[in-house]
Amino acid sequence: MYLYRHIGVAAAFSPRLPALLAEAARHLGQLAPRVSLIHAGKYTADMEARLRHVAEEAGLPEDTTIYWREGVPDDAILRVVEQNDIDLLVAGALEREHPLRYYLGSVARNLVREAPCSLLLFTEPRLNPVPFRRLVFVTDFSETSQIALARAVRLAELESAEIIYVLRVLPEYGAAAAVDRAGNFPDKGMTATTMAEETALLRDFVDAAGKTRVQIRAECIQGHAGVVASQFVQSVDADLLVMPSVSQHSHIFTRIFPTDMEWVLREIPCNLWVARERPPLD
Amino acid sequence: MLALARAFGELFNRFKQPAIVGEILAGVILGPTILGTLAPDLFGSIFPSSGPVSLAYSTITTLAVVLLLLIAGLEIELSVLWRQGKAALLVSVLGTFIPFVFGVAGAYAFPQFWGIEPGADLLTFALFFGTALSISALPVIAKIMMDLDLFKTDVGMLIMGAAMFSDLVGWIIFSIILAMMNANAPANAAAGHGGLSIGTTIAFTLFLVVFTLTAGRWLVHRALPWIQSRLSWPGGVLSFTLVLTLAGAAATEAIGIHAIFGAFLVGIAVGDSRYMRTQTRTILHQFVTYIFAPVFFVSIGLEANFLANFNVGLVLGVLTIAFAGKMAGCMLGAYLGGLPRSEAWAISFGMNARGAMEIILGLLALEFGVIQDEMFVALVVLALLSSIISGPAMQRFINLPKTWKLGDLLAPGLFIPNLKASTRQDAIRELARVAAPAAGLDFETINRAAQVRESVMSTSLGHEVAVPHARLPGLSRPVLAIGHSPEGIDFDSPDGLPTRLVFLLLTPTNEMSSQIQIMGQIARLFRQEEVRQAVYESDSIDLVRALVKTEAPPLQLHGA
Numbered sequence: 001m002y003l004y005r006h007i008g009v010a011a012a013f014s015p016r017l018p019a020l021l022a023e024a025a026r027h028l029g030q031l032a033p034r035v036s037l038i039h040a041g042k043y044t045a046d047m048e049a050r051l052r053h054v055a056e057e058a059g060l061p062e063d064t065t066i067y068w069r070e071g072v073p074d075d076a077i078l079r080v081v082e083q084n085d086i087d088l089l090v091a092g093a094l095e096r097e098h099p100l101r102y103y104l105g106s107v108a109r110n111l112v113r114e115a116p117c118s119l120l121l122f123t124e125p126r127l128n129p130v131p132f133r134r135l136v137f138v139t140d141f142s143e144t145s146q147i148a149l150a151r152a153v154r155l156a157e158l159e160s161a162e163i164i165y166v167l168r169v170l171p172e173y174g175a176a177a178a179v180d181r182a183g184n185f186p187d188k189g190m191t192a193t194t195m196a197e198e199t200a201l202l203r204d205f206v207d208a209a210g211k212t213r214v215q216i217r218a219e220c221i222q223g224h225a226g227v228v229a230s231q232f233v234q235s236v237d238a239d240l241l242v243m244p245s246v247s248q249h250s251h252i253f254t255r256i257f258p259t260d261m262e263w264v265l266r267e268i269p270c271n272l273w274v275a276r277e278r279p280p281l282d
Numbered sequence: 283m284l285a286l287a288r289a290f291g292e293l294f295n296r297f298k299q300p301a302i303v304g305e306i307l308a309g310v311i312l313g314p315t316i317l318g319t320l321a322p323d324l325f326g327s328i329f330p331s332s333g334p335v336s337l338a339y340s341t342i343t344t345l346a347v348v349l350l351l352l353i354a355g356l357e358i359e360l361s362v363l364w365r366q367g368k369a370a371l372l373v374s375v376l377g378t379f380i381p382f383v384f385g386v387a388g389a390y391a392f393p394q395f396w397g398i399e400p401g402a403d404l405l406t407f408a409l410f411f412g413t414a415l416s417i418s419a420l421p422v423i424a425k426i427m428m429d430l431d432l433f434k435t436d437v438g439m440l441i442m443g444a445a446m447f448s449d450l451v452g453w454i455i456f457s458i459i460l461a462m463m464n465a466n467a468p469a470n471a472a473a474g475h476g477g478l479s480i481g482t483t484i485a486f487t488l489f490l491v492v493f494t495l496t497a498g499r500w501l502v503h504r505a506l507p508w509i510q511s512r513l514s515w516p517g518g519v520l521s522f523t524l525v526l527t528l529a530g531a532a533a534t535e536a537i538g539i540h541a542i543f544g545a546f547l548v549g550i551a552v553g554d555s556r557y558m559r560t561q562t563r564t565i566l567h568q569f570v571t572y573i574f575a576p577v578f579f580v581s582i583g584l585e586a587n588f589l590a591n592f593n594v595g596l597v598l599g600v601l602t603i604a605f606a607g608k609m610a611g612c613m614l615g616a617y618l619g620g621l622p623r624s625e626a627w628a629i630s631f632g633m634n635a636r637g638a639m640e641i642i643l644g645l646l647a648l649e650f651g652v653i654q655d656e657m658f659v660a661l662v663v664l665a666l667l668s669s670i671i672s673g674p675a676m677q678r679f680i681n682l683p684k685t686w687k688l689g690d691l692l693a694p695g696l697f698i699p700n701l702k703a704s705t706r707q708d709a710i711r712e713l714a715r716v717a718a719p720a721a722g723l724d725f726e727t728i729n730r731a732a733q734v735r736e737s738v739m740s741t742s743l744g745h746e747v748a749v750p751h752a753r754l755p756g757l758s759r760p761v762l763a764i765g766h767s768p769e770g771i772d773f774d775s776p777d778g779l780p781t782r783l784v785f786l787l788l789t790p791t792n793e794m795s796s797q798i799q800i801m802g803q804i805a806r807l808f809r810q811e812e813v814r815q816a817v818y819e820s821d822s823i824d825l826v827r828a829l830v831k832t833e834a835p836p837l838q839l840h841g842a
C-alpha cells in the first residue's frame with residue numbers, strides 16, 4: 001500500500017546533499033513506487049555523473065530519474081512537480097530565516113508556501129539516518145488532515161515509531177472577551193462543554209484513521225496553532241511535525257500577519273511534513 | 283467612580299448584561315444627568331471644571347483609555363482573516379467600506395439633522411461619522427462568540443477576522459481624521475498639538491503603522507525572550523509593555539494624533555509575539571479591565587446630560603443608518619462570498635456590535651468639537667444597543683452543528699445485504715445508486731465525489747471495514763448506505779484483509795464534524811469481530827440498529 005504515486009527530491013549541490021539523499025533512501029522507498037531527483041540548474045554530463053554518484057552512495061537505485069530544469073530554483077522545481085505528477089516533494093537544509101530574507105522568502109520556504117503537493121522537509125538530514133520516533137500531528141479536522149493522519153499512521157508503522165501525538169489547537173479569545181466583562185474572566189477562555197465536545201470529536205477523528213499498532217495520544221490545546229505546534233514539538237522532543245496546509249501564493253500580508261504555517265516556518269522546530277492534496281479536497 | 287462602576291458592573295453581570303452598560307449608568311448617576319441636576323453644588327465640588335482635580339481626572343481617564351486600546355490591540359491577529367479566505371475578506375472590506383460610505387453620504391445629505399451648523403467643517407464630520415459607523419468592537423464580539431459557543435466554528439472565526447480588520451482600518455482612518463481635527467481645533471482643545479501640517483501628520487501616521495507592523499513587531503519579538511530570561515517575570519514583561527505603550531502614545535501625541543492610536547499599534551506589535559505568554563496577557567487584561575476601564579466608562583456618563591440631550595429623532599436616525607450600513611455591507615460581502623443566507627444574517631448582526639470602540643471615537647470627536655452632546659448621546663446609545671442585541675440576534679440565525687449518532691442514519695432502504703461488486707470502484711457505484719434518492723442528489727454527483735476521494739487514498743479502516751465518503755453541497759443531512767460483500771473486496775486495507783462491510787457516507791459540505799463523528803463511531807463499533815459476525819450472519823439492518831444502541835463502552839483502538 002503506497003502513500004504517494006511519485007516522490008520528487010529537490011537536490012542541490014550543497015554540503016548537505018549526501019545526507020538528504022541518504023534520508024530519502026532510508027524513508028521514501030516504501031512510500032511510493034517512484035522516487036525521482038530534481039535539480040534546478042543546467043544539465044551537463046559531468047553534473048549528472050556527480051549527482052548519480054552521490055545518489056548511489058546514499059542508497060538510491062541506479063535507474064533513479066533525474067529532472068533538470070534551468071531557472072529560478074523554486075520556480076524550476078515547481079514546474080517539474082506540475083509536469084510529472086509529483087505528489088510528495090522532499091527538500092532539505094532549512095536554515096533559520098534572516099528577518100529581511102523572511103519578508104523576501106527563501107527557496108525552501110517558498111516551496112512550502114506554493115507547492116501544489118505535500119512536502120517533506122529535513123531540517124538536519126543525517127548521513128546515517130534514523131527512523132522517526134515521535135510524530136506530532138496538528139489537525140484542523142479537514143478532509144486533508146484526515147487523509148494526512150491515515151498516511152502518518154502508515155509511515156509511523158513502517159518506521160516502528162513510538163508514538164503519534166495528535167493535537168487539536170483551539171483559538172484563544174478569552175482575554176479579548178474579558179475586555180467586555182460580560183461575565184467572569186474565563187480561566188481558559190472556553191466553556192467546559194466546548195472542550196468536552198472538541199475532545200470527543202478529536203477521539204472520533206483519531207479512531208477514524210483506522211487500525212494501527214502505533215500508540216496515538218490525542219490532546220486539545222488552546223493557543224495559536226503554529227506556536228503551539230512548535231512548542232509542543234520541543235516539549236516532547238519530536239522528530240517529525242505533520243501539518244495540513246493549503247497551497248497559497250504568499251504575499252507580503254501573510255508574512256506580516258503570519259498564518260499557522262508561516263509561524264512554523266519562522267523557526268522550523270524539526271523535520272516538517274506539510275500535508276496537501278492535489279486537487280485540494282477542502 | 284471606581285467603586286460605583288464596579289458595583290453596577292457586577293450587578294449587570296448578574297442579569298447577564300455587559301458590565302459596560304452598568305458602568306456607563308454609574309457615570310450617568312454621578313454626572314450632570316442625575317447628580318448635576320439634583321445637587322449641582324456637590325457635583326461641582328467633586329468634579330470641578332478647572333484646577334488640579336480636573337487635571338488629575340483628565341490624566342487618569344486618558345491613561346485608562348490608552349491602556350484599554352493597548353489590550354484591544356493585543357487581540358488583533360490578522361492571520362485569522364487570511365485563514366478564512368475569500369468570504370472573510372469580502373465581509374471585512376464591504377462590512378467596513380459600505381457603512382463608511384453610508385456615514386459620509388448621510389452627513390453630506392442631511393448635515394443639519396446630525397446637528398452640524400451651516401458653515402461648520404462638514405468634511406471632518408462626514409469622515410468621522412463614516413468611521414463611527416464602520417468600526418466594530420472586537421472585545422464585545424469575542425465575548426458573544428464565546429457565549430454562543432461559536433468561536434471555534436467557521437462563522438465565528440470569520441466574524442473575528444473581519445472585526446479585527448474593521449478595527450485596524452477604522453483606527454487608521456480615524457487617526458487621519460484626528461490630524462484633520464487637530465489642524466482645525468482651537469488652541470485650548472483637549473488633545474495634543476504637534477504643530478505639524480495635516481500632510482506631515484498623515485505621512486507620520488502611515489509611517490508609524492508600517493514601521494510598527496513590520497520592524498517594530500520583529501524588534502519586540504526579539505526583545506521579549508531577552509527580557510524574560512534576564513528580568514523578573516512577569517514584572518519585566520509588564521514594565522516593558524507599559525513603557526512601550528506610553529512611548530507609542532507619546533509618539534502619536536507628538537505627531538498630532540491621539541495617544542490611543544500609539545497604544546493600539548504597540549498592542550498589535552506586542553500581542554503578536556509568541557513570547558507574550560498567556561499569563562502576562564491575563565495580568566494586563568485583569569488590571570486594565572477591572573481598574574482602568576471602569577473609570578473610563580464612568581467618565582463617559584460624566585461627559586453629558588443624557589436626559590437633556592436625548593434627542594429621539596437623532597437617536598433613531600443614528601441607529602437606522604448605522605444598522606442599515608453595517609448590515610448591508612456584511613450581507614453583500616457574505617452573499618458575494620457564497621455563504622448561506624442564515625449565516626449572512628448571523629455574521630451581519632455579529633459585526634454590528636460596536637461597544638467600547640464606538641464610545642471612545644465619540645468621546646474624542648466630542649472633545650474636538652466635531653460633534654455636539656446630542657450626537658454623542660446617540661452614539662453611546664448605538665454602542666450599547668448594538669452590543670446588547672447582537673448575541674440574541676445571532677442565536678436566531680445560527681445553526682450549531684448537530685451531534686450525529688450512527689443510529690440516526692440507519693434505514694432499511696439503505697442496506698444492501700449482498701453486494702455484487704468485486705472492486706471498490708464498483709462497490710461505491712452500487713451504494714451511490716441506493717444513496718442518491720435519500721440524499722436528493724443525482725447518482726453521478728455522488729459517485730464522482732466518492733470516487734475522487736477514494737482515488738487519493740484508500741478509505742479502508744482495516745478490520746474488514748471501509749468508509750468511502752464525500753462532502754457534498756446541497757445535502758441537508760448526512761446519508762449512510764451500507765453494503766455487505768460476502769466474498770470481500772480489495773480496498774487496499776492497512777491490515778491486508780478484504781473488506782466485507784462498506785459504508786458509503788455522504789455529509790453536507792459545511793458540516794465538517796458530522797463526517798468525523800460518524801466515521802469514529804463506525805470504527806469503534808465494527809472493530810469488534812463479534813459485531814461484524816452478527817451483521818454478516820443476519821444481513822439485517824435491524825440488527826445493526828440494535829448493535830448501535832447497545833454499543834459497548836469504546837475500546838482503545840490504538841497502541842493496544
